[in-house]
Structures are given as structure tokens and as C-alpha cells.
Amino acid sequence: MTALAQSHCVHPFASPDTAFAQPNRAMLKVILVPRRNPQMTRPQFFDHLTNHHAPLVKSVPEFTRFLKRYVQNHTRLPAEGADCVTPYRRATDRDSVIELWFDDADGLHRGLAEPRYQELIRPDEARFNDLSSLIILATRESGGLAADGQPSDCKLFDVLKRRNDISREEFAVRWERHCDLLQARGLYRGSVRKMTRNVVVPDDVNPFGHAADFDGVMETWLGTFADAGAIAKLQSEDQEVAESLARFVDRAGSFSLLAVERPIINAPAWTSA
Known part of the structure; x- marks a missing residue:
């Protein structure tokens, strides 16, 4: 855990009143x-x-x-x-x-x-x-992809910012459609072990008491880190995929990270420790 009790120098709680399991959307x-x-x-x-x-x-x-x-x-x-x-x-x-x-x-x-x-x-x-x-x-998992069932601790995180001319609701709908499009591509399925969409909760139920700086986190388990390059190529060179992405993501305001997963408490069975 890290710095949960503080965000942007403001303490939001000053007065605190299976292999591919389906995500618990309520959690x-x-x-x-x-x-x-x-x-x-x-x-x-x-x-x-x-x-x-x-x-x-x-x-x-x-x-x-x-x-x-x-x-x-x-x-x-x-x-x-x-x-x-x-x-x-x-x-x-x-x-x-x-x-x-x-x-x-x-x-x-x-x-x-x-x-x-x-x-x-x-x-x-x-x-x-x-x-x-x-x-x-603060997010909730909202669907994803179980591609091949093979364990992996190599992960790609895409922290997404929506276009400023669409609502959070429209962002979530277009993101889901985009993921369906990705899953139809053999290059994507061959590069991805698992994917989860983490959708930021609406401002009126955000437990941190302020508007979020981003709108979602796409969390992708890869066979190797090099597979991130295949996903990047698909999203830039496949015209249909690139046009879909442009409908909801502010590319300049979004960013990516590559990481190794280290489960600490109640790790799912398909991850490697």
C-alpha cells in the first residue's frame, strides 16, 4: 500500500466517518x-x-x-x-x-x-x-478479456484521460466498444494474457471528495514486455482501431507504465508471486 491517506497534498479523510475470475463490479x-x-x-x-x-x-x-x-x-x-x-x-x-x-x-x-x-x-x-x-x-472493474489463461506478472498500465468534449458515461461506452474491437484482432489476442478495464467512479460517489484527474486505467497482462509494442503498433497503424481510440481518449493527456506484479494479500490463483 502507498500513501492512501493523502492525495495532492490534501488529506481526503480528515474526518473519516479462480484463474480468470469475473471482476466484482460492486467492489x-x-x-x-x-x-x-x-x-x-x-x-x-x-x-x-x-x-x-x-x-x-x-x-x-x-x-x-x-x-x-x-x-x-x-x-x-x-x-x-x-x-x-x-x-x-x-x-x-x-x-x-x-x-x-x-x-x-x-x-x-x-x-x-x-x-x-x-x-x-x-x-x-x-x-x-x-x-x-x-x-x-477510485475505480470499479468493468469487464475485460481472458485471452489464453497463462500466468504472467508482466503488466501494462494505460492511465486514460477522456476527450474533453465527451462525458464520463460516453467515455465508458466508447471504451468498451474499443476493447471489443481490439479483441477481434489476432495480433492483440496473441499478445495479451488478460485485460481489465478499471473505470473511475462518478464524482458524486468519489470517496476522495474531489474530481479525478483521469477517467480509467486499462490493465493488461502480457507474455513479455515486448508485447506492449505490438499493442501500440495496432492502435496506431490499424485504421479502424486508431479511429475508435480517437473517439474517446485524449492521447496527449494519457500515459503508460510497464511493471512487474507483486501480490501481497489474497492474490488470485492465476498470478505468479
């Missing part, structure tokens, strides 16, 4: 995309995430009784074996993607209000993150 999924504390190197950051913060979170049952799943994703840079093209701007300045599942917003608020979360976990979050630049999104 709240919080996605965080932080930068590391600038005083840390990347190896120090990942060491802290793996060997200190994850065990710390697991040691606080008062909080983890509300946390249904917890997955860390450690980003990989071109110099670290992930030298390939991505569908959108490569955000090499982001160091991880953290995924946290709660039953609902009430469970999230109750977990963050626990005294031992406030005493132990929250202070540690500030030690290894740059809280001023944190991206934090």
Missing part, C-alpha cells in the same frame, strides 16, 4: 500511482515497499480486515529490461502502481479510521513516497 478498487521520495533511489524504494511496508500492512489486522486484496506493481524502465514502445507516453518518472480492493467506500473509510492504521501505516507511507505528486483513483 471499490483504489489505484495509486506514486513517485518515490526523492531522497530514495529506486532500489531503496522497492526494498522498502517489499521488505518493510508490505509486512507492516499485513501486521495490522484492524486495517486488513477491511482490505480485501492488495497488489504492488513495481515499474520497470528501459534500462531494466523493459525497452519497448508503449501505447501512450511512457511515464518513467512513476515508480509503482498500487491496487487496493475494499467492499465499498464505507469499508475504505472505516479502515483508514482505525487507530493502528493512523499510528503505524500512515506515517510509513510518507517515508517513501512523494505525496505531493500522488495520483489516486
